[in-house]
Amino acid sequence: MITLPEELLLLAVEDDGRIAYTAGLPGFGLAIIGACLAELSVGGRLDADLSGVRVVSTTPTGIAAQDLVLEALAKGPGRSISDWILELQPRGPELVAATLGILTQRGILAQQDQRFLWVLKARRYPMKDGREQREAKLRIMELLLSEELPSTADTVLLGFAAAAQLLQGFLSSAEIARLEHRIQQVGGLDLFVRGTEEAIRADAEIRARAFMTPLF
Numbered sequence: 287m288i289t290l291p292e293e294l295l296l297l298a299v300e301d302d303g304r305i306a307y308t309a310g311l312p313g314f315g316l317a318i319i320g321a322c323l324a325e326l327s328v329g330g331r332l333d334a335d336l337s338g339v340r341v342v343s344t345t346p347t348g349i350a351a352q353d354l355v356l357e358a359l360a361k362g363p364g365r366s367i368s369d370w371i372l373e374l375q376p377r378g379p380e381l382v383a384a385t386l387g388i389l390t391q392r393g394i395l396a397q398q399d400q401r402f403l404w405v406l407k408a409r410r411y412p413m414k415d416g417r418e419q420r421e422a423k424l425r426i427m428e429l430l431l432s433e434e435l436p437s438t439a440d441t442v443l444l445g446f447a448a449a450a451q452l453l454q455g456f457l458s459s460a461e462i463a464r465l466e467h468r469i470q471q472v473g474g475l476d477l478f479v480r481g482t483e484e485a486i487r488a489d490a491e492i493r494a495r496a497f498m499t500p501l502f
Contacts, residue, residue: 367481
């Protein structure tokens, strides 16, 4: 089964193999960290609520990026979701690299020069039982353009994609503005998504203060 961080990373890969510019923004790395936390929670390694995140199992998942995050949380004190995301921010590039490695090993992407090309031209993911799953971009578009109740997994995917500004890679500004209510209605419900949004705002405030503070 493909993981949430993997799907977010694939959203940053353009049809021609180039990387979307939004993957260069700080929010992308923070969203990858938040997605790892969400996966660890689903996998029974973490328990989280508004008061903070707690490790309930240190059993490795076998997925490099998630195990790096789990190991850090197990060694640290209790923190809120947003605080942990900011704490782990320096490890964002490492998590992205580990996730890219998994995608190439599984035959979903192939690296060619400075590009990551889709191996499956139909843009579907291979599943463990031999079935295939439609890729994230198609599922997000279907979710935004319908009024049906989404699955929990697609709700969380949309929330992280919006937080990381990955929607800008395949939707125009006008389309995003038109769909803003649906994006917030569906994608803003998950606790880890809200924690990631909070971390992104806090990081932006830190950068803004640093930029506006005169140097003497």
